[in-house]
Structure formats: structure tokens, C-alpha cells
Amino acid sequence: MADEQSETSEKASVSRRAFLKGGAAATGALSASLIPGVADAQLPEASEADPRHSTVEMKVNGRPYRADIPNRTTLLQFLREDLKLTGTKMGCDRAQCGACTVILNGRNVYSCTTLALEATGGDVLTIEGLAKDDALHPIQQAYVEHSGFQCGFCTSGQIMTSKALLDRMPNPTEDQARAALAGNMCRCSAYKKILESVMAASRLMRA
Ligand code: FES
Numbered sequence: 001m002a003d004e005q006s007e008t009s010e011k012a013s014v015s016r017r018a019f020l021k022g023g024a025a026a027t028g029a030l031s032a033s034l035i036p037g038v039a040d041a042q043l044p045e046a047s048e049a050d051p052r053h054s055t056v057e058m059k060v061n062g063r064p065y066r067a068d069i070p071n072r073t074t075l076l077q078f079l080r081e082d083l084k085l086t087g088t089k090m091g092c093d094r095a096q097c098g099a100c101t102v103i104l105n106g107r108n109v110y111s112c113t114t115l116a117l118e119a120t121g122g123d124v125l126t127i128e129g130l131a132k133d134d135a136l137h138p139i140q141q142a143y144v145e146h147s148g149f150q151c152g153f154c155t156s157g158q159i160m161t162s163k164a165l166l167d168r169m170p171n172p173t174e175d176q177a178r179a180a181l182a183g184n185m186c187r188c189s190a191y192k193k194i195l196e197s198v199m200a201a202s203r204l205m206r207a
């Protein structure tokens, strides 16, 4: 899967389709302690001696990871800097913009204010986990078809919040969708198109 993502990104020119697949270019560059399935003995020994570090374990996009990291590492830092899953963006870094939204155990969360330690034992879904091979997820498809973004910086967060909404409420009203997306800012003010995209995604996913 990581190799497929890496290969996909290398091939990608700057296209809307490739952009929405999430910038998963560098998943092949993991350190040894982050390679899925790595034996305990290969973890840095300092993890046991240094109380400022802990071992975290979680599934990200269906793949198990185990790593020794500083306790203060946010989930956003872990995803972007350790796993090189850079489709999740850092905007405000203080729970105000929603650019960093991922799904943790079925709920959309701000990964900038969630510690990686809090996600231990959990299931994390990021924008890189939505498309299957060359097929966009219906929500991504709807955002493309309805121009639900301009610069795109907020888009992975908008899409992950949309996914959490449609998973728990497959047929929302416009007001319900607007309320669900209230925590995701868009500096380009593409709100009308974002809402259209979510409603179109709802129809696509129920078809
Ligand atoms: S970067 Fe997390 S809410 Fe803005």
C-alpha cells in the first residue's frame, strides 16, 4: 500500500485528482521503528529509560504502527513527520481551523490538539486512506465534480469531516451538513461549493 501510494504520487502531475488523493508521497521513507510489524527488539532502547518517551501503537489507514516517540508528540506531528502522511495539514495548530482533521475511532478530531498517545490502540483514518488504487472515494469525487475547493489547503480536513458526518448520518439536511462542517474553516470561502459537494456525496454514497 505504501509503495502504491508512493508510486502514485511520483507519477502525479499537479492535477485535482492527484491532489485529492492526499500527498502520500513519502510513506516509503519510514524509520525502522515505524515499519509495520517491526519486532519489539528493534525499537530504540531509550524508550524504556526515558520517561519523556512512550511507545505508541495504532492503526493508520488499516496498517498497524508501533513507535517510540516523545510524549508531547501530537497526532498531527506523528502523521506528518513520522509517518510522512502529509495530506493532513497544519493550519492554526490550536483547534481553530479544522485543516488537521482526521477520523479517530469513527469520530472526526483535530489532530493538532490530540496527542499521539491518546490515539494509542485506536484506528486512525486520514485522507490518504480514502482512495482505493486509482478510484477516488465518492466524497473526493463529489468535491472534484462540484469544485468544493479553491487553493485546497483546507480540503483534506473538510473531506474527513464530511466522511465522519456521512458515516453516522448518510442523508443529512443542508443545515445538518452545515452544522457538522462548522469547525472547518476555508480561507478561500468555498463554503457554498463545499456544502454542494457534501450533499452530492451523500447522494452518491446512497445510490
Ligand atoms: S491545525 Fe488543527 S484546528 Fe487548525
Ligand code: FES
Binding pocket: 148, 149, 150, 151, 152, 153, 154, 155, 185, 186, 187, 188, 189, 190
Ligand atoms: S479551498 Fe482554500 S482554504 Fe479552503
